[in-house]
Structures are given as structure tokens and as C-alpha cells.
Amino acid sequence: MADPYAEFQKPALATGSDPYAEFQTPVAQPVQQTAAEPQSPGFFKTLFSDLAGMLKPTAQNPYPGMGVEEKTRATEESAQRFKERKAAGYSLPYRVTAPVAESIGVNVSGMEESAKQGDPGGVLGHAAALPVAVATGEAVGRGLSKVGKLRTEMGGGPQGFARKFTGVESELGGN
Numbered sequence: 001m002a003d004p005y006a007e008f009q010k011p012a013l014a015t016g017s018d019p020y021a022e023f024q025t026p027v028a029q030p031v032q033q034t035a036a037e038p039q040s041p042g043f044f045k046t047l048f049s050d051l052a053g054m055l056k057p058t059a060q061n062p063y064p065g066m067g068v069e070e071k072t073r074a075t076e077e078s079a080q081r082f083k084e085r086k087a088a089g090y091s092l093p094y095r096v097t098a099p100v101a102e103s104i105g106v107n108v109s110g111m112e113e114s115a116k117q118g119d120p121g122g123v124l125g126h127a128a129a130l131p132v133a134v135a136t137g138e139a140v141g142r143g144l145s146k147v148g149k150l151r152t153e154m155g156g157g158p159q160g161f162a163r164k165f166t167g168v169e170s171e172l173g174g175n
Helices: 042-054 068-088 092-103 108-117 120-153 158-166
Strands: none
Touching: 042 108, 042 120, 068 092, 092 108, 108 120
16 A cells, blocks of 8 residues: 655755745735726616606796796707717717707717617617606506596496495495
């Protein structure tokens, strides 16, 4: 039978090296931080972010002579964005229609930022926010009108509706 300790070598004490160095806890090396690429938010995050932004009123005062400061600031910001889009190489039709889209609630600057990041889902999420909001409003409006029509057909007030819906009306003798 072969000697199991034949390959074992004793540490050399004459060299001055620490024989227990391999058993000591290593000194912690500083971790180098690498710049992580910014995560692209994607379709749903941008969609819900834009929908939430639509719930916050940002309209300006519609009366002439009132809110002049904020109207002036908005005009200056729009002119600045027009210049930035021109410098970025956007076409004239795009630069003219982008403020119109922003005025009806489209997050154009968010779409542009997602496009710069190469995030097609983000661009589509920003683009889909306004149609989703309009479709949701339409669906809710139609649903409420159906409820109102059903309520009217079933007896008007809540008591008549509840009586006919639960069948209590027939038990009460038609009252």
C-alpha cells in the first residue's frame, strides 16, 4: 500500500516565510465598481409612468393677461426644445408637430430619450399611453351609460332596481 503522505511537503522554516499563511484570512481587496449600463424601462413601465403623469393637472391659465409668467416660460422652453431637436437632426415636420403632440399629452421627450437609449419598448410605451387613456375613458363612459340605462329600465331608483333584481317585487305582490 502506498504512503498517503508521500506528496505532503513540510513548510520550510528556514526561508522565513509564514508556514500558516494559507490559513490566514486574506486582506479584503477593494471592489472596483463598474459603471452599469442604464436599464431601459421598457414598454409597461413607460406606459404606466405616462398614464400616471396624465393624472396630474399641468394646464395653464386660459384667461388672457393671467399666468403670463408661466406662459412665457412654456414658450421659451418650447423654443429651446425646437432648437435642440434641430441640432439633433430632426426633420422640420417632426419639429413642428412634436409640440402639438406634447400639448395633447404625448410624452415626446420621453419617446426621444427611449429612442436614444435604443429601447423600442419604451418608445412604444410612451406612444401607447395616450390611446390607452382615451380608450379607457371611452370604455368607462359606455359602461356607466349602460348601468344608467339598466337602472332606468328596472324601476328608476335604487329600491326599484334592487327589488326587481332580487325578485322581491314579485313576492310583494307587484308593488
